[in-house]
Amino acid sequence: MAPQKTATKPQTSAPASPVESLWKAYSDNTSKRLKFIDSFLVFLMLSGIVQFLYCILVTNFPFNAFLAGFSSCVGQFVLTASLRSQVNPENKETFKEVSPERAFADFVVGSIVLHFFVFNFLG
Amino acid sequence: MLSLYLILAAFVGLLQAKSSTGDSILVILDNKLNRSDYSLFFDGLEGQGYSLTFRAPGDTTPAIKEHDTPNFDHVIVFAPHTKSFSPDVTPQSLVSSLGKGTNLLLALSQKQNLVNSLASEFSLILPPPQTPLVSHFPAREEPATVIPITPQPNVIVDPDLPPIWFSGIPVAPGNNPLLFPILRAPAESFASDATVDSGADSVLEAADRGGEGLWAGSSSSLITGFQTRNGARATWVGGVELFSDDFAKKHTLGGKKSGNAQLSKDVAAWTFQENLVLRIDSVSHHKLGGSETPEVYTTNDQIVYIAHISKYDPATSSWVPYSGISDLQLEFTMLDPHVRTSLSPVPDTPGEYSVTFRAPDRHGVFKFVIDYRRKGWSTLQSSTTVPVVPPRHDGYPRFLSAAWPYYTGAISTSIGFLLFSLLWLAGGEDKAKTKKE
Numbered sequence: 027m028a029p030q031k032t033a034t035k036p037q038t039s040a041p042a043s044p045v046e047s048l049w050k051a052y053s054d055n056t057s058k059r060l061k062f063i064d065s066f067l068v069f070l071m072l073s074g075i076v077q078f079l080y081c082i083l084v085t086n087f088p089f090n091a092f093l094a095g096f097s098s099c100v101g102q103f104v105l106t107a108s109l110r111s112q113v114n115p116e117n118k119e120t121f122k123e124v125s126p127e128r129a130f131a132d133f134v135v136g137s138i139v140l141h142f143f144v145f146n147f148l149g
Numbered sequence: 150m151l152s153l154y155l156i157l158a159a160f161v162g163l164l165q166a167k168s169s170t171g172d173s174i175l176v177i178l179d180n181k182l183n184r185s186d187y188s189l190f191f192d193g194l195e196g197q198g199y200s201l202t203f204r205a206p207g208d209t210t211p212a213i214k215e216h217d218t219p220n221f222d223h224v225i226v227f228a229p230h231t232k233s234f235s236p237d238v239t240p241q242s243l244v245s246s247l248g249k250g251t252n253l254l255l256a257l258s259q260k261q262n263l264v265n266s267l268a269s270e271f272s273l274i275l276p277p278p279q280t281p282l283v284s285h286f287p288a289r290e291e292p293a294t295v296i297p298i299t300p301q302p303n304v305i306v307d308p309d310l311p312p313i314w315f316s317g318i319p320v321a322p323g324n325n326p327l328l329f330p331i332l333r334a335p336a337e338s339f340a341s342d343a344t345v346d347s348g349a350d351s352v353l354e355a356a357d358r359g360g361e362g363l364w365a366g367s368s369s370s371l372i373t374g375f376q377t378r379n380g381a382r383a384t385w386v387g388g389v390e391l392f393s394d395d396f397a398k399k400h401t402l403g404g405k406k407s408g409n410a411q412l413s414k415d416v417a418a419w420t421f422q423e424n425l426v427l428r429i430d431s432v433s434h435h436k437l438g439g440s441e442t443p444e445v446y447t448t449n450d451q452i453v454y455i456a457h458i459s460k461y462d463p464a465t466s467s468w469v470p471y472s473g474i475s476d477l478q479l480e481f482t483m484l485d486p487h488v489r490t491s492l493s494p495v496p497d498t499p500g501e502y503s504v505t506f507r508a509p510d511r512h513g514v515f516k517f518v519i520d521y522r523r524k525g526w527s528t529l530q531s532s533t534t535v536p537v538v539p540p541r542h543d544g545y546p547r548f549l550s551a552a553w554p555y556y557t558g559a560i561s562t563s564i565g566f567l568l569f570s571l572l573w574l575a576g577g578e579d580k581a582k583t584k585k586e
Contacts, residue, residue: 059576066569073558080554088552095555098562106569130573137566144559149547 063110067103074099090147098144102137109133167198168421169461169468170250171222175213176203177238179228182389187227190392190413199223199421206231206238213242219251223421227389229258240267252382254420256389257318268385271375272323276340276364282319282371282387284338289402297402298335298371300412304525305331305374305419311408314396317388319369327377329524330370331384331416340364372416380527384420423463425526427471430457430500432531434517437505445536446515447544450508454479454517456492457500458529470500477529479504480518487511492519512539 056064074096081092112121112129121129174194178184184191184203195201202211202221206228214220214237224246228234240263247253255264261278268275284296295316302308315332319340322328363369371387390396397410418424435442437451446452456479460471472494481488487509495501508515515537521529548556 059573062569062572062576066565069565070562073561077554077558084554085551088549088555091549091552091555095558095562098559102562102566134570137570141563141566144562148556148559 057115060110060114063106063113067106067110070099070103070106074103091149094144094147098140101140101144105133105136105140167463167466168222168252168423169426169463170252170422172199173221174199174201174223174225174421175211175221176201176225177206177228177234178203178225179230179389180205180207181230182227186394187392189394189397189410190417193410193414194417206234209235209237212237213251214246214249217245219246219249221251223252223254225254226264227256227392228264229256229260229262229389231262232260234263238263240270243267244270247377247381247383248379250379250381252420252422254384254386254417256386256392257320259318264385268320271383271385272325272328273373273385274321274323276318276320280340280342280364281317282315282334282338282364282369283341284335286335286337287402296335296338297407298332300332300408303331304425304523305415307411307415310411311405312401312403313391313408313412314399314401315371315388316390316396317371317386319364319371319387320373320385321364321368322370322373325375326522327375329374329376330372331374331419331525332370332372332412333367334365334369334371336367338369339366340369374419374525376525376527378528380422380426382420382422384416386416418463419525422527423461426461427474427521427527427529428459428461428468429519429529429531430459430468432456432517432519432533434533434535445538446508447540448508448510448512448537450537451505452481452508453503453505454492455501455503456519456531458502459500472499472501474502474521476523477502477519477521479506480520481506481509481515482518483511483513483515486518487515508537512537 053061077092077096077099081096086092109129109132111117112124112132113126176191191201204211211220213224224243226238226243243253244267255267257268257275258265259279259281265275281294282296283293285293287297289297295314297312298315299312300306300310302310313332319334319338322330372391373385375383375385377383386392391409392413393409396407397413399407399409401407415424432455433442434452434454436446437453456477458471458474458477459468460473461467462469474494477492479488479490479492480486488506490504490506492502492504495503513536515535517531517533517535519529519531
């Protein structure tokens with residue numbers, strides 16, 4: 027279990043704006059693992075947005091390729107988000123039977139199945 | 150020795166210049182006409198290797214055809230004064246012989262007779278009886294009905310041909326596309342009663358009343374060719390005197406010899422299918438890059454179409470490859486021509502015509518069509534049916550450049566997943582460490 031980081035709230039300097047304070051709270055209160063997951067999620071989200079814009083603005087012509095590329099992003103995002111919620115120590119009570127290792131194994135199996143379908147559908 | 154043989158062979162070939170369809174001619178000659186008056190023409194034909202059989206219009210043998218088979222390859226009817234022919238010479242028998250490939254050379258009469266009534270079946274509009282062509286220009290000693298004509302050159306009439314003498318009737322060619330005026334009347338000539346010019350009024354009235362042709366000026370035709378769909382040829386000549394020795398020996402107004410002998414030879418050569426006879430030897434087609442003819446083509450295939458065309462050479466009595474057609478066209482049709490392109494001669498291969506084109510983006514049963522019709526030339530027709538099918542399910546291009554963002558997206562997700570898993574597993578130790586700490 028990842029040890030919950032004790033929130034050390036710096037009172038010395040007042041935050042300039044709500045966004046900044048939110049960012050600060052996030053970076054201070056989140057463990058490295060979750061930040062790592064979050065960065066992967068951001069990458070997937072950006073990739074999905076790019077493909078969706080390309081589909082709208084340029085062409086959706088090989089529509090199966092669009093579906094495959096876009097759904098791989100969405101599917102991977104969902105699987106990764108599930109992993110995040112399962113390994114988050116704050117949700118320990120909800121997932122009593124699911125250990126982080128078990129959650130990661132589920133994530134890997136689900137992803138492999140997802141990518142199998144994606145690459146079949148791509149060409 | 151060999152060259153001597155070659156020269157001999159060429160000489161014999163020159164003597165025996167023959168038609169592409171055969172060399173037997175039946176001449177139906179009027180009782181009032183003497184063969185000796187047309188000896189230059191007839192002897193010239195015999196000298197070329199034709200065998201001539203003479204027969205009076207009233208004779209019953211030899212018949213034009215027996216048991217529905219023509220007895221002769223060509224028929225000449227020079228019978229302008231004959232009123233009644235023997236029962237086997239009818240418009241129907243002449244037309245059916247023409248349909249079986251017999252060529253006809255016919256002289257029109259100033260009176261109504263069989264040849265004239267046959268001519269109107271071929272869209273030739275004849276003037277009223279007894280109205281020959283008359284011209285008062287240029288001033289000359291001959292009567293107004295004996296007219297010197299400077300021929301307009303065409304595919305049959307040689308550009309160097311001297312002026313010729315003509316005496317006979319003009320015809321107004323109808324709008325039948327198979328008709329081909331070989332010699333047109335001079336601009337200042339007209340059809341009229343021969344004795345008094347006032348007779349021209351009656352001709353004008355007849356033209357007005359009937360709404361038919363106007364037999365005046367260069368719109369009327371003196372020698373008219375007709376080529377049937379099966380390639381047989383029929384020629385109507387306004388007056389039989391054109392072929393006579395008198396006109397052939399008669400000097401023109403300039404004092405030179407007339408061109409009648411040459412023109413009558415050329416007209417006979419065209420009519421008896423010596424000249425301007427083409428045929429398609431073979432056609433083939435295949436995909437660009439292959440050499441075998443496929444059973445089906447796929448849409449957008451590059452197709453190569455090749456045709457071999459020969460022309461009959463009367464000097465050697467043989468077919469020789471001919472590359473001289475510059476306006477041949479190929480059509481790729483399914484009801485309408487989807488592709489119409491020029492089929493041009495291949496520079497180094499005589500007689501070969503080739504074109505490469507892209508099959509239309511349309512599937513169905515298509516035909517390669519060659520349909521070459523030019524005035525005076527024999528018709529070239531060819532039609533080959535091929536199916537054009539859409540690509541098979543695996544015949545389409547699989548990876549398209551337009552989809553590269555999607556491919557990149559999917560591949561980067563997979564690579565991201567692999568990296569994430571590796572780093573996660575690698576970070577597990579850190580986690581363990583932090584746990585211990």
